[in-house]
Amino acid sequence: MNSQFEPVRRLPNMQDVGPNELAERDAAISTLRGSFGLRGYDRAETPILEQTELYIRKSGGALSSRLYGFSEPGGSEVSLRPEFTSAILRLAADNGASSSPVRIMYDGPVFRYAAPEDEDGEKTRQFTQLGAELIGAPAPSADGEVIAMALEGLESLGFDQARVVIGHVGIVLAALTEFDLSERAKLFLINSIAQLKNGEIDVVTEKASTLGFVSDAVVDDAQAAADRERIATTIEQVMTEGIGVTLGKNTGARSPEDIISRLSRKMSQADNPANFKRALDMLSALSKVNGPANRAIADGTAVLANAGISGDLISNLSDVLTSAELEGVSADRISVDFGMARGIAYYTGMLFDLYAGGNTGETLGGGGRYDGLTRALGYDKDVPALGFAYNLDAVVAASSISTGEGDDIVAVSPESEGSIVSAIKKARKLRSEGKRAAIDFQQSESSQSGEKS
Template identity: 40%
Template sequence: MTDLSQDSWRIKRDLENRLGELIGGFGYNHLETPILEPTDLFLRKSGGALASRIYSFTDPGSNLVSLRPEFTSSIMRHYLECAEDTPLPVRWQYSGPVFRYELSHPEASGQFTQIGAELLGSPSITADAEVLGLASQVVSQSEVADWRMALADLDVLNSVLDAVGVSERAKTFIIQNVPKLQQGKQVIPQVLEEAHRLHITGQGTREDYLVEAVQGLDDSQARVVLRGLLKWNAADQVGQRNADEVVGRLLRKLRGTDDGKSLHRGLELASDLAAVHGEPKVALRDAEVVIQAAGAETGAFERLSQLLDLVLSDSEIGGHMELDFGLVRGLAYYNGIVFEVTHPRWPEALGGGGRYDGLARALGGREVVPALGFAYNLEALLAVGKGSRVKRATESSQA
C-alpha cells in the first residue's frame, strides 16, 4: 500500500476514466459494490486460492466479513439479488480498491485498484470473443507494449479427464495440480501420494479392488455386490451392526474415491496437455494429439478452434496471443476459457479472466448463469505503460 501525490493521482484517475469510457463503449454499465462483504461470498467457489489471502475479521455483530479480494463474486451476488428485474444478457464494468495478502512476497500485500468487466447470460463463442477482444483493447489503450495473452480452455482438459472416467473430485484435484504437472511426468508419484493422503484414491489394494468392483454399476446394483462380499469376507466383523448400514457407508466411501489406475492415467494425460503451449495454431495441433490419445469427445476442442478463428483476426490480439494449456488460474470457479495478460517487466499477471458458468449455482442461485469477464491491476498497467508514469510523477513530486 502506497501514498499517491496529486500528480500520480491525476495520472491514475485519467487512465481509469479512459478505460471506463472504452469499456462503456461496448455497452458495459458501471456497477459499484461494497468494499466489505460476508467472507463466505468469496470462499464458496474460490477453492483454497483466496482463503489465506483475504483480510477478514469479525464485526461487532459477530459476523465474519472480509475486505473484497476481487469483484466477480460481488457482481454475481448482485445479479442473483436483482435477477427478476435484470434481463440477460447483462454487461457490467467496475473499478475500485481490492485487498489481498501475498504469501510469496508479503511486502507487496495490501491494496490495489482493479478494473474490469463481466458479461452475464451468454454461453456463446461470440461472447468469449467479445471479452477477449475488449481485454486486449484495455491493455493497448493503457499504452503497454510487448504484452502477451495466454489462453487455455478448461473444458478441453475436462473432456480428456472425462474420457478416463475419474470423478468430479479427482478432476478438481488434477486441475489444481496442473502447474506442478507442467514440470513433467516425473512428479506424478508425488501427486499420487497427495491423492492418497486426501482419500481421493483407495488407501490400499483392497479398496482399489472394491472401487473397480462397483465401477459402472448403479447404487442398487453396487449394494448387491457389496452385500455379497460382506457376507463372504467380513460377516464376523459386522457384529450387531445392520449390514445395510455398513454397505451404505462403504458405498459412500467408495463413490468418493477413484481407482489408482484411472487417476494415474488422468495425471499422465493432464501432464501431456499442460506441456502444450505456443503459437495458437501449432499448439492446437499438439493438443489434438493428446485428445486423440485419450479417446476424448472433441466438442470442447472444436469450440476452442472456432473461437481462435474469430479472435486471431482481431488486430488488437494478433501476434500477442499464445495457447498455454498449463494455465488454470487460481480460482476454482473458472470453467471454459481462461486467460492471463503478462509483461516482461511485471512479475505477475497484469490481469486476466475467463468463464465461470457455475458460480451462480455455487452462490445459491437456482439456475446456471453463463458468465465470463476479466480484471486488470490498474497500478500494474501504469507501471509498465509508457514511461512508467505514476512512478515518474511520484519521483518528480518528491524532488
C-alpha cells in the first residue's frame, strides 16, 4: 500500500553523514584533540544558538548575510552559530582571560547559508569546525605558536606536505592610514582587495566614482564647514523629533551635542580624490604581491616605498615569520600573500590559510589575529587574541584516516546456537573480547516461523 504522503527530503546543501564518514571524523577529532592538548589547550563548548548581535558586532556584511537567524518564542533575535571565535572569546572574557593567556580548543557544527548563485553556493550549509584560540597573548610569538600548531595538527593526520599562506590586514590598514582617508574610504578599499588582486582595478575605480571617492570636484574647507553645519542641523532635528532613529544604547557619557558634532564631522568628511587614487594604486600593487616569504617581503617593502610609505610597517610580519620558524615551521612551507581577503571583518593583524600541499585547491582552514574583538563585544578593554579553525569535513575528505574500527561484524544466529538465549550469551561473550557481534534476528524469525508451521 502506497503512502499518502510525499517523502520529506533534506534541505538543499545539507548532508547526511553515514557510519564510515562519522567514524573517520571521530578519529580525526580524537587525534587533533591529542595534538592540541600537548600544547596546553583545553576543550570548551558554547551554545549552538546565540543572540544574533554576537555575530554582527564586528563580523561585517559577508558573514551577517549568511546567518540562519530568527526570532525565538521569547522574542530574542537569535542565530545558529556560523563560527566559534566570538563565543569562545566571550566565554574567556567572562572568566578573566586578561590576567594570563588562555588556550581553548573546540569542535562542533556551524551553519552558513549560501544561495545557489553565490560563490559558495555548492558548498554544504552545515559543516564541522575544529579549532583553537589563544587569548591574552600578544604578537609575534603567539602568532608563531598558532601557525605551527595548525600545521602540526594536519601532520598528525598524515598531511606531510601541508603549507601555510600568511597575510597581514594590519599592514594594509596602517598603509591606508598614510593617505589621510576617511574610515568609509578605507573600508571600501579593504573590501575591494579581492577584486584588485584579480586585476579588476577599473571595476573598483568605477564603483569608487559612483560612491564619490573619485571625482574632479574640489571640496574646500569652507564648503566642508558648510556641509557640517547643514548636516548637524539635520541630525539635531532628527534627535529632537525622533524621526525613526535609534542611536543605540552605548552612547556613554557623551552629550547630545557631542554626538551631533561627531556624526556631522564623520558624515561631511570629504576624501581628497588624489589621495584616494594614490591609495588605490598602492593597494592594487600590494594586493598582487605573493610568493615565497623572503621575496614577498622584499616586493611588499618596495611597493610601500614607491608610495612614500616606510617599509617598517612590514616588520611585524617579518617577526611573525621568524616566530613560526622558531616553532619548527620550515621556511619552504610558508608563503606570503598581501592580497589575502577575509569575509570576517574582525581580524586586525596576521591572517593565514592552510592547504594540503601547494597554494591551490580548497583551503583546509585558516585564522588570524583579532585584538579588537573584546571591546566590540562590549567589554571594557582590548585583549590580544588569535586563533584558527579547520573545516573538518574538508580535512577528512582530503585525508586517509584510519578509524581503528574493524569492519567485520560477527552475526550470531539463534538457529545455530540452539536458542535466542544462547545466541545472546554468545554475542555478549564476543563483545567482552572486544569483537563486534550482533544477533541475526532474521534467522531467529525464520526459525520461529518454521516451528509454528
